[in-house]
Amino acid sequence: MATITTLRPPASRTPQPAHGGSTQLLSGDALRLDGVTRAFGALRAIDGVSLAVTAGQKYAILGSNGAGKTTLFNAITGDFPPTAGRIHFFGEDITDLPPQDRIRKGLRRTYQSSLLFRDLSVRDNLFLAVRGVASGRFSFRRPGAGHASTRATEDLLERARLSHIADEKVANLAHGQQRQLEIGMALAGAPRLILFDEPAAGLSPAERRELVALLTSLPAHMSFVLIEHDLDIALRVVDRVTVMHNGRVLRTGSPAEIEGDAQVQAIYMGSKH
Structure with a gap:
């Protein structure tokens, strides 16, 4: 079982009333x-x-x-x-x-039910997540190895702890690995x-x-x-x-x-x- 993390006290704040206008x-x-x-x-x-x-x-x-x-x-x-x-x-x-x-x-979100492209690889799912929040996301040309979207995809593979199965089809993943992939996709675009x-x-x-x-x-x-x-x-x-x-x-x-x-x-x- 993982060690309980150190608890940080909540920041103090003065309550503000709800209202219909924009506030700071x-x-x-x-x-x-x-x-x-x-x-x-x-x-x-x-x-x-x-x-x-x-x-x-x-x-x-x-x-x-x-x-x-x-x-x-x-x-x-x-x-x-x-x-x-x-x-x-x-x-x-x-x-x-x-x-x-x-x-x-x-703002990003994951869902109770997996929303993944099951016939694509782990890397391709993360790449699509990266492109979905990037400028030029409607381009049909796949970026090369040095492109920012490609580098961001490789970074997400590391952060989601999925580099070892990057080319595996999502349909073949264990349930826990699919959950990891969903978190990795939610991390796209610096949320x-x-x-x-x-x-x-x-x-x-x-x-x-x-x-x-x-x-x-x-x-x-x-x-x-x-x-x-x-x-x-x-x-x-x-x-x-x-x-x-x-x-x-x-x-x-x-x-x-x-x-x-x-x-x-x-x-x-x-x-x-």
Whole structure:
């Protein structure tokens, strides 16, 4: 089992009220949600969620099935924009921006279900991810070995720890290797914040250890927000945690505070914790 990382205290901040206009964030905020709600008819899948992720912070959102975690991600990425509340990304109000514009601003996401080109190689998948966020991405000419996109692809192979299977077809990869590839693709184009949607789902113990090593190796300046059911992983790779219940924020604190919270234990962790 990986060693628990040193916990960094959250940056102090003064709460600001939600409103409809554009605001300047407090220094250091990468992502801020103010009263974010997403309703589907009479059902409020998320209801008045407020949280802030500082630049470089590693953040987890925990909760049982139906707590609203994936809906919250969909609101942040613009797949299902909020019906109330505001979302700010590095000081800019992105609440009404389409998903592609959020991507161009440095927001990335992985999904619970793999979205990979199974008949292409690992290298080709990463190359397409690089080209998808690069200028000249609609060119039909494949760059040569010295091109920036080619160099970036090789760099992603190293960072995703997949160089040894670079030419393997994705369809032949183990599930854990496909998850690594998804993370590598999310790293294309120097993202400023990545949303990881249950990256440990279905992984073996060995694959979980590899995932922990990969997540803890990400650059210190890069923020990420992680949805995860595997608490053993989540509490080891982040320094701030929000627990959701029935679409609302139940608790927010450090991993140690969340693990020691009696209500969180009772609802999500069970008596063995």
